[in-house]
Amino acid sequence: MRYIPHSPETVSEMLQTIGVSHFEELLSSIPTEIRVKDRATGADSWEEKGLSEIDLSRKYKLLAEENTPTSKIDSYLGGGAYEHFIPSVVKHLGSKPEFLTSYTQYQPESNQGMLQALFEYQSMMCRLTGMDVSNASHYDGGTSLMEAALMAVRRKPGKLLFSTYLNPMWKRILKTYFSETPEILCEVTAPDGVLTEDTLKNVDGNISALIVQNPNYLGITEDLEALAAYVHSKDGMLIAAVNPIALGFLEAPGKLGADIVVGEGQPLGNALSYGGPYFGFMCVKKDWMRKMPGRLVGQTVDRNGRRGFVLTLQTREQHIRREKAISNICTNKAICALRAAIYLAYLGESGLKRVAEECFEKAHELQERLCQIEGLRLSFDKPFFNEFTLRLPKEKHAPDILTQLRRLNILGGIAQEADYLHLSSDITIAVTETKNQEQLDRFVLAWKQVII
């Protein structure tokens, strides 16, 4: 099969039409030193024939070897992306060509299999979050959060409140999107590591929404129920940004008063993969169904009464509503959401609960053992899920400690000083079900060595 449809004759005809004698003339504005060179002659070559399969495999293997996958190093990094075990069924079913090639649904209803998978994804996300309606996914957690914030501001113009311990990357996304109205973004301090009414009530004026990341960026669980009650009393919405694995263990945010639930979906069956592709999820209460952005798959019957799946409520979307669409980011991450659906279906309710419990138990075991080491303590003595923040003795510099751990082939956690000046000797450590006893022992031992 030819992938380049233009014959030499067509090319010369096209060049003639636009009055150019050689194709190279079109490239004249590109500096020669960055152009692709012919490997044999070293001459400028836009027609390079490419590498043989053998050479190409070698080239990419060498490039890939520059990565540090978690299979080669013991990683305790979290902060929004987590290393969870991915059962091989996820990769095998999720890579089936029938799903891969129906990725973009320009003719959605011809891809019944993909629509059914997304419908099941939505159904499971609703159950997981305790909400009524889920869309078919967003680009990533940050996009979901930003879209939720926009929904809130459209409902009621006013301030968007969030904890200083909201994921700093998400804060930057909010700042970018609201760069024309920065006054509505209101970062609230959390002296005890968590949001409380005490600090929230210092914010005056109209409140559009309170954004609560749970667990927050330091790993601490927030009191969603109390925070929802507070923001509702101010006629604001509660946007909960959650870790979906934690919902195997924690109460569903929909049952605690959340109006919109969003989050990063990567922990559900998607590899860390150097930061992407990930996907965002968004679930809302029924009242917000028509105000929610993104694609939405519905179940229906055809004229013969057979079950079928369709994209529904598309009047919210830009191909119908044009400039009045709810969002102009209509792409969903179908393949990543599909993997999440397979992962959730394979684990089932009890399986997900077990994963979450293991994360919780191993994280707590590790935290207790680390805090027995002299000089180490929790930055905030608060409940956490699978991630906790340790404070080192004052004279220790967190990045130095992490460098020393790195020499022992351990990625020890996230130094918080880059984002929080007052947390200069604090490290956030994430633990998942993937860790075994031997690894945890080795980690504790390594800490004993480096902290002395």
Add this chain to the structure above:
Amino acid sequence: MSNIPKNLKYTESHEWIKMESVEATVGITDHAQHELTDIVFVELPQIGKKVKAGEVAAVLESVKVAADIYSPVSGEVIQINTVLSEKPGLINEDPYGKGWIFKIKPSTADGKLMDATQYACVVGS
């Protein structure tokens, strides 16, 4: 042939308005509901909303399109047809009756309205 009652005034964007002493009722025409096909959702204005003639006052969604409803006159929305939230199909069944959308208290007399004969020319019937 669509139904165009003589006692109403019309806009080019296919709304009808029924002027009464101090208030006016607004809906969409039979022609409009037919073009939109089955209406599945109505986003009603808030009571008290002040609109200018030609401004968007409500949004209709049919199975194939979302359409803005423009206020034929300037004024303040004083009543909305809340039944439509549950039964948006009333607009299809009875566009000039039970399918009314909102009532407005006009602030000024607007001159751009058409009578039934003029509107009939617009829709070509």
